[in-house]
Amino acid sequence: MxxxxxxxxxxxxxxxxxxxxxxxxxxxxxxxxxxxxxxxxxxxxxxxxxxxxxxxxxxxxxxxxxxxxxxxxxxxxxxxxxxxxxxxxxxxxxxxxxxxxxxxxxxxxxxxxxxxxxxxxxxxxxxxxxxxxxxxxxxxxxYNQYPFTNDPDADLLHPDWWITECACVPAATTPPPAITKPFRxxxxxxxxxxxxxxxxxxxxxxxxxxxxxxxxxxxxxxxxxxxLVGRPYVNLVAANVLAFGADPTGRRDSAGAFDRAIAFAQRKRLKVYIPPGTYQVNRHIIVDDVTIEGAGNWYTIIKGREVALGAPAPDGSVHTGVGFYGKDAEDGGSRNVHLSGFAIEGDVRERIDTDQVNGIGGAMSDSTVDGLHIRHTKVGMWFDGPMTNLRITNNIIVDQIADALNFHTGVTDSVVSNNFVRNTGDDGLAMWSEKTANAGNTFDRNTVQTPTLANGIAVYGGRDNTISNNLVADPIREGSAIQVGSRFGAEPFTGHLRITDNTTVRAGTFELNWKIGLGAIWFYALDRSIEADIQVTGDHYLDSTYNAIMLVSEWSVKDQHSIPGVRFKDIRVDGTGTSVVSARVKGSASFENVDARNVGAVGVNNCGAFNFPSTGSEFSLTDLGGNDGGWLAPWMLPNTITCDDRPPVVAPPAPSPW
Incomplete structure (x- = not known):
């Protein structure tokens, strides 16, 4: 025992x-x-x-x-x-x-x-x-390759992709390699x-x-x-969905009743109330200028099946399912939407990226989403802007096939705060500035645990955004706790990016294609250089599997892109499997009051752009003082090549009080 x-x-x-x-x-x-x-x-x-x-x-x-x-x-x-x-x-x-x-x-x-x-x-x-x-x-x-399958006996989904397990492109291999099934x-x-x-x-x-x-x-x-769950919330002065035919036993579909309650509430300037029960909803509920309150997310459960569409929708969806959606941004989006106090339970068992089978979606400006519990959808909340002034607070999002939340395209002046995320199939929280920059947003005081793929928190392009006071733990595959990435066709980083007072633990995964370990925080210049004013202040990187801090570019663009001028200040690093800093890109960074202990390898693994010129690495480091622990030795500055492409990993001791 x-x-x-x-x-x-x-x-x-x-x-x-x-x-x-x-x-x-x-x-x-x-x-x-x-x-x-x-x-x-x-x-x-x-x-x-x-x-x-x-x-x-x-x-x-x-x-x-x-x-x-x-x-x-x-x-x-x-x-x-x-x-x-x-x-x-x-x-x-x-x-x-x-x-x-x-x-x-x-x-x-x-x-x-x-x-x-x-x-x-x-x-x-x-x-x-x-x-x-x-x-x-x-x-x-x-199982298998992205976007994955439920079939453990499936052959390769992409027989023309590089397979690290055999170091080959199967389509170009005669005979094609056998893979161990179930694969991945x-x-x-x-x-x-x-x-x-x-x-x-x-x-x-x-x-x-x-x-x-x-x-x-x-x-x-x-x-x-x-x-300790409190008593159900009751609102007697509201448009109660039961009065419009909703079935709290879940035997009959209640989508039409929800629509009628919303329309009535909009006319009478009332809120909509969903009392305790399980309500079957198998499609999107379109919301605009309405407040919808449940009895609490333990009591009011809105649950739906994933339904195959007879023909693909204009957005490419081949399924629909339960979800509350603002109007599309191209149709003007929705405003003044307030959702609180209920659970959304989807039925998504496979990843189809074109499907809109998310718990919350569309565009919602001047709106709030508070106190929801969302599980078994594709993405808990996916917002397609332009849209502004959205507040996402106090929600629990678990067991997703893809992200928990994604600000996708043109989301501005919005806040994601005090949310708990666990077991996502992709990034936990993401800002993806595809086509239009996300700007002025804050992810603050959220917890993200065990994303099975990609990152805990990811920022892909954008302007004047902040990542602060978050706790990110245990990313599993091909990602980190925090990623700053110029990738996925994102707009460039401009203005400033502030990464402040976050804690990561057991972060930094093994990158399958590169066959190297990633940092607990990593900066990735793939599509273009990362040249914004970036300050990382007050972060704690605990028990990092490989590096604490990593700045990297792709080999094919290593001489085209750089990451200059990132500033690190008041950082604590307690335990790394390899280095404190790994630089695999052109550029520079400064360090002030960065304290490290239990470092598994050389403090700085500086490979630069892998050209190894006689003048030193193409990546330079500036010591602004107060960097304790001996990890940043004077002989490393400003750009000594200390490149060990794949250093041995030394498991650090468990984190302890500083």
Whole structure:
């Protein structure tokens, strides 16, 4: 039996819990992104739930991990560890505070031919009050090359693409190479929420058991979130969707009733209210100049099937599904839309990039989205501008096939704040300035965990944007915690970009094509140079798998593009597998009060543009003072070539107080 982890046990708010819980249960270990909360104080989303990692709980199962290798169950787990249960085994958590609801993040096997299975998970509190959750892998388990497939036996989706596993282009290979199937399995996890029916006390125990006879050969439990959910919100002076024919049992489609309630509310200048229940909606609800309130995202659930269209839509969609959409920007967009207090549950099981099957979409200016819970859509929120003054706050977005949120094209003066994101299939939060620049936007105090592909937070072009006070953990594949990228046809970076007071942990993944490790933060000049006023201040890069900071260009454009003048100040680097800074591009950066410890390789890996001129690297570093830890030695300045293309990786110790 694996006992609860020894060490500091932290409750909500960072207070230590000493002794034992009810009935002699071990005191709980509460974390944030699998870290002691004191290490990330003031950063990331302020959430209502307490996160407990399964590897810190009591179990007769097997702890798996740590492992940061892509395509493995522990690599996609929070903190890179989880607990694997055989039928009949359990994991038991001690509640750190009063709670009446839990969320379980888990994985169960796929069906042999793909498409997923279902399996029970028994939940008991203090050995009584048994409930059974129905777990599913129908929304997990993707395979193969982008944009991936649900078929584990599929041949290569792109037989003319470079395959790193064989270092070849299969279409040009005779005979074509055999690949191991399933090829590149990923996106293993999902999560379920459960109201317990009553409030339990701190110290009570919640046991999760994979019952004997389960169809699932194994059940992996990653973590448990426990929460005290308040009573449902009620609005008696509103256009209640029940009065317009909505069905709270979910048996009948309620889309038409929603439309009628919205039209009535617009005429009468009322809000729309959606009381507790599950409402079936299988298409977009178009919203403009309307406020829609639910009873709370645990109580009001709007759930829909993905529906195949008879013919492709003008935007290229071949499916529709549940979602609240502003009008298209080309039609003037929507304004004064306010959405709050409900859950959106989609039915998206494959990635089709042309499909508009997102939870929230379209263009919404002078609008707010607050307190939603969104899962199983393609992208939680995808906004196509131009649009302005949007506030996205206090939402939970999980289990997406692609991004959690993307400001796509011409979104200005908008804020994304205090949102919690977990298990996306692409960037967690992104600003993509395709065609028109995003400008004046802020991503502040958000938490992004375990994106299975790409980055936690990504900024592709734009002007005068800010990334601040965020917590980003455990990117899995071909991405970093934070990326500043001139790529995907984005407009150039102009004006300023401020990256301030963020914390990253266990970040920086292995880039398949380059076969190198990425930085926890990386700057990528692919389409053009990155020449804006960029300041990175106050960031903490903890337990970086490879480099903490990386500036890079593509080999094919290495002599065309540069990244000059990036300024780093008041940075803490605690643990790198390789270097503090890796430069693989022309340009320059300055460093002031950048403190580093537990560095695995040479402090600066300066390859420049790989031309290795006798005058030194094409990338230069400026020491502005206060850089402690010996990582920036005087002999490296300004541009000594210290290039080790693929240095050995040294696993750093766990982060600790500075």
């Amino acid at each position: 694996t006992a609860a982890a020894v060490g500091l046990n932290v409750a909500l708010g960072g207070a230590a819990l000493a002794g034992t819980g009810t009935g002699g249960a071990p005191a709980p270990v509460v974390t944030r992104a699998a870290l002691d909360p004191s290490l990330v104080a003031g950063r990331g989303a302020d959430v209502r739930f307490a996160e407990q990692e399964a590897e810190n709980a009591v179990t007769d199962g097997t702890v798996i991990g740590p492992d940061r290798s892509a395509y493995t169950l522990p690599a996609e787990a929070s903190g890179r560890k989880a607990v694997k249960l055989a039928p009949g085994q359990h994991v038991e958590f001690t509640l750190p505070a009063a709670a009446n609801a839990i969320t379980v993040r888990y994985s169960i096997p796929d069906a042999p031919g793909g498409g997923g299975i279902t399996a029970p998970l028994d939940v008991t509190v203090n050995g009584r009050a048994k409930k059974t959750m129905t777990l599913t892998s129908q929304y997990a388990w993707l 399995p990923m996106h293993f996890y999902d999560e379920q929420r459960l109201l317990l029916g009553r409030t339990y006390r701190a110290g009570d125990t919640v046991r999760l058991t994979a019952p004997a006879g389960s169809e699932a050969e194994w059940t992996v439990i990653d973590l448990l979130d426990s929460e």
